[in-house]
Amino acid sequence: MKISIIQMNIVKGNPDENFRTVESKIREAALSGPDVILLPEMWNTSYALEEILEIGDSNGKRTKDLISSLAKEFKVNIVAGSVAAIRCKKAYNRLMVFNREGEKIAEYDKIHLFGLMDEDKYITPGKKVCLFELDGIKCGAMICYDLRFPELARELTLKGSQVIFVPAQWPEPRIHHWKTLMTARAIENQVFMVAANRVGVEDQNAFVGGSMAVDPLGQVLAELTGDEGIVEAHIDFSVLEKAREAIPVLQDRRPDVYKL
Numbered sequence: 316m317k318i319s320i321i322q323m324n325i326v327k328g329n330p331d332e333n334f335r336t337v338e339s340k341i342r343e344a345a346l347s348g349p350d351v352i353l354l355p356e357m358w359n360t361s362y363a364l365e366e367i368l369e370i371g372d373s374n375g376k377r378t379k380d381l382i383s384s385l386a387k388e389f390k391v392n393i394v395a396g397s398v399a400a401i402r403c404k405k406a407y408n409r410l411m412v413f414n415r416e417g418e419k420i421a422e423y424d425k426i427h428l429f430g431l432m433d434e435d436k437y438i439t440p441g442k443k444v445c446l447f448e449l450d451g452i453k454c455g456a457m458i459c460y461d462l463r464f465p466e467l468a469r470e471l472t473l474k475g476s477q478v479i480f481v482p483a484q485w486p487e488p489r490i491h492h493w494k495t496l497m498t499a500r501a502i503e504n505q506v507f508m509v510a511a512n513r514v515g516v517e518d519q520n521a522f523v524g525g526s527m528a529v530d531p532l533g534q535v536l537a538e539l540t541g542d543e544g545i546v547e548a549h550i551d552f553s554v555l556e557k558a559r560e561a562i563p564v565l566q567d568r569r570p571d572v573y574k575l
């Protein structure tokens with residue numbers, strides 16, 4: 316499975332410009348014929364939370380229309396990062412997944428809201444984990460701050476995920492947590508972790524990218540530094556099988572002693 320990770324700047328409160336950027340980045344990423352394209356978190360509005368009900372994507376329609384048509388045009392799966400989506404006057408940090416036919420096959424509302432960026436004041440949390448299949452491969456997804464909760468990655472793994480996608484807006488001061496947690500989640504669950512972080516400056520936050528793919532042994536397969544860019548990760552699922560055969564941590568768990 317070839318996964319193209321898009322690392323881009325996002326303009327706060329300017330959906331028109333962000334939709335244009337996303338379309339051109341997807342067109343660029345599609346040129347090399349990937350199986351999956353991954354986008355970052357909240358790419359339509361970014362954290363313009365005070366006006367989110369006015370500028371968020373009503374029922375996610377604009378996102379669906381654009382991403383579905385690009386997925387169909389290029390016959391590529393798209394894990395469309397997340398957008399601010401509005402439904403019944405409530406805002407959600409919502410991830411959507413489209414298959415090669417342009418059908419929306421999964422939707423996920425961020426479960427753990429990040430208080431340091433005021434998400435908890437404006438966004439309604441999700442209540443369900445996200446599992447789906449791309450080309451017969453079992454996948455899971457989470458959004459940014461969710462990465463700090465090992466229970467979620469473990470749940471996605473126990474439900475069969477081999478790859479976990481993570482769109483993010485994770486700022487610079489804690490970027491060492493990002494890399495450490497991405498690697499830890501990959502090693503402890505023996506899964507592929509694939510993440511798209513943003514770049515740019517927004518309010519007090521600087522974003523330095525660090526989008527990456529990590530294999531079940533903790534090896535970084537692909538990585539971007541601090542600029543906009545697209546990187547391709549080649550996923551070989553035999554690495555997952557071998558890692559699980561060599562050290563069967565999932566079998567050696569003791570849920571009789573601890574809960575998860």
Ligand SMILES: NC(=O)CCC(=O)C(=O)O
Nearest residue numbers: 429459460484485486489
């Ligand atoms: N957008 C987010 O969820 C940010 C999470 C973050 O920065 C963290 O340190 O966790």
